[in-house]
Structure formats: C-alpha cells, structure tokens
Amino acid sequence: MSTERLTQPFRVVIPARYGATRLPGKPLIQIAGKPMIGWVWERACASSADEVLIATDDARIAEVCTDLGAKVVMTRADHRSGSERIAEVVERRGWAAGEIIVNLQGDEPGISPALIDQVARGLVQHPDAGLSTLACPIEDANSLFDPQVVKVVTDRNGYALYFTRAPVPWHRDQFSRDQTLLPSGVPFLRHIGLYAYRACFLARYLAWPPSVLEQAESLEQLRVLWHGERIHVSEAETLPGPGVDTPDDVLQATRWLKARQ
Template sequence: MNIKVVIPARYGSSRLPGKPLLKINGVEVVNHVVQRCIEAGVAHSDIFVASDDGRILEVIDNTKSMAIMTDSKHQSGTDRLCEVAEKEGWSEDTLVINVQGDEPMIPPDLISNLISFAGSNPQFHICTAVTSVTSLDEFNNPNVVKAILGEDGRALYFTRSASPFNRDVPGDIEMANRHIGIYSYRVSALKRFCSYEESQLEKYEKLEQLRALSRGMAIGAFVYEGNILHGVDTMEDFEKVKELMELEK
C-alpha cells in the first residue's frame, strides 16, 4: 500500500498566529508532529509539510520530511492536501493521511492504527478515529464533536450536539463517542471531496466532514483506546502542552 502523510501547517491562525513555529524543548511544534509520524513507522520521504508560508517551510528538516508550498487561498487543510496530491502526481489509490500540524503530542499508534484500519476497509472513502466520551461536561460541550457510528464502524453523522441521546436514561453516555480530527483518504476520494461545494449541514454545524456525508461518501471510524491530548489552539493550550512535553523529556 502506497502511503503518504500530509501535515497542513498554516501560519495565520486567528487565535494563535505562528503556532507551528512555537518551540517546545527547542523544537518547533510542526517538527514535533513530523517526529510523531516517523515514530508511527512512516518513511521520512513520505511525510509532507504543506504550508502557505515560507517561515514554516524554512524550519522543516529535509532529512525527516518534505516541505511543499501551497496556495494561500485554501479554505481548509483538506484543500491543501488535494493540492499536494496533484502537485506530486500521486496515483488514485495512494492512501493520504491528514495529520494536523498543531498536535505535537499526537500518539504515533493513532496514526499507525488509522493506516491499518484504512487498509483493511477499502469500502470507506474516508477513514477517521473516535474515542469514548468520558463525562457529561464533554458530552454537552459543543466544542467536542460527537460521532454517531453504525454497527459496522460506518459514521452516520457528526454533530456538536449531545448525541446519541438516550430517551429512557437522560445523561447516559455509554454510546457517546468523541471525534478525533485525523483522516485518511484515497487520492480518488480526496479529489472527489474537494470538487464539492460546502454543504448546508457543513455550514450549519461548521464541520467539514459533513460535506462528505451529504454527498453520499462513506466514512468509517475505529475506536481508539489510548489517551488523546489537546492540540495547540490557544496560548493557554500551548503552555499546557509545553509543560507536559518538558516533563516527558
């Protein structure tokens, strides 16, 4: 199976500009993400950091990953993936993994498990991961995206609302899953996804994956049992992650 990892890394975040360049233990956040991909067993020549800003690409260690400039007008990281796939001329059946550039503590086994799941489930156009919701606060938090799964691992819906709701036992979270923002696509599915306009549900919930479901694309998800730590969205997030990673050193 031909596998590529693309790490979209945008400089112009509204909440924390330049976050891929913030340093932890002397290493930029984006390069920590690259290292986690290597620890997942991905060859350095198959890891691509995609950015619209030369300041980010300048810090990429070319012995560990490839740096590629992409258009600044992309509305999402998925559009950036599509540009990389087209520029590099990847075959239609190449498996592309989208790893966020602001998650320096992403578990390597999450990446490797997604690769295995996608390879074993070609019936899905897109694959992703979920983990169990562990508290009512998490269940009711609209910033925690819930994934509704069918019996076969097929994603039926993604939502910010508290779902699925047990009518007979309000507050029951036994079947509740939190979505983890990592995806895999075959190049053919990636191009198909990027050819679609935003769907009404996508605009309503502000969830890009609803574009795929609205167009009849099949999304599969596996349940990840490990610990998922928050990415870097704000300076407060960064300070927390920095403290944890400095303790790990």
C-alpha cells in the same frame, strides 16, 4: 493494541498555515523546547509512513521545517482547508489514484504514531469507505456538552452516522433529570481529527460543493456524509495527547510533553 502490519504503504501530509484565527503563527509556537510543528513532524516520522511531507504557503514555516530536516512542499495561499492544500500536493507530486494519504493536522503535537498507523490501516480494511478516522470514549459530561469537542455517532459496524458539536446521543430520560452525569451503556464518542483517504477520494471531495450541515456545524467531514459516501470510525487504540487551539492548550500540551521527555 493491534500488531497487524499494514499491507499497503501510505504517506503523511501535514498541512500548516501561519494565519490561525485564535493563535496566529500556531505551527511555530514553542512547546517544551521546540516549535509545535516539529513535534507533529517527529510523531509522523515515528509511524510506518513511507514519506512525511509538510505542506505550507508560509516561508517562515518552511524555513523552520527545513532546518528540522523535514520535507516541505510550498503550496498556494488561497486554500480554504487542509484537504485543499493536500490536493495540491497530490497533483504536483503526481501520486496515483490509489495512494493512501493520512491528513495529520499541524496542531497535534501529542498524537501517537500508533494512531497514524491505525487510521491508515482502517482505510485498508474498509475499502468501501471514502475515508477513515478515529474516535475515543467520552467519559465526563463537561466534554460531552463542550461544543469544541466534536462528537460522532456510528452504526454497529463503525460507520459514521453523524458528526456534531452538540451532545449526542441524547439520553432523553437521564438528561431531562441531570446533565452532570453520563448514563452508563451509551456510546458517547469524541472524534479525533485524523483522516486517511485515497488520492482519488480527495479529488471527488473537492469537486463537491460545501453542504448546509457542514457550514452550520463548521465540520468538513459532514460534506462526505451529505454526498452519500461512507466514513469508517475506529475506536482509538490509545488516547491522543492534547491538541492546541488556544493559549491554555499550549500550557496543557507543554506540561504533557515535558512529563514524557
């Protein structure tokens, strides 16, 4: 694990909305004795971030977060993505163009503070990248072929070539014979949905129209590649805990967190 200190301060913004399609009220779901958003906020506060904010348009989420002691920024209700919500926070707070912001999704109660630091450090170390993110190895075929697991392929320097829900890289010979085993020596990577970017990049990103690839895959990061900007992907120094998208994920996250209390 890297012990290198960050040379530039950063902030964490956690966008949180109530109306998730698969799990309405997801940020407030109780997991191992506290609302999920509380776990995420605590993880962010344990990082090296100079400031942690929760951005929401919902009074119920704001009340719970305020009771926890978190800083809350109320935003508009018409945002289509977490990045749009964070952009409103940037504008309202008057953050400078070079400010580094980590976008931490509110459904990652098991995220490691070390990964938050790592993704911010990755942006500092790669100033030619529009944003930085993380990935970890995929070690089983079920995950590779699961469309809910986002895969990423990078070049030799760690810059993203493509993100997809499809199984990539496709090993032609092995998978023509057997799709239950992963061939050795192939870099199968699962994307971890944690991002760092500068405030000026966020403004550019939101000015771009959605791309065809982004709409087909339902992956916002493809807009960045479509418009010719670079994304640096670092291999995660530690594995993240389970994220939460479904009722089954709630049970898994509860077991994971209770085992560590």
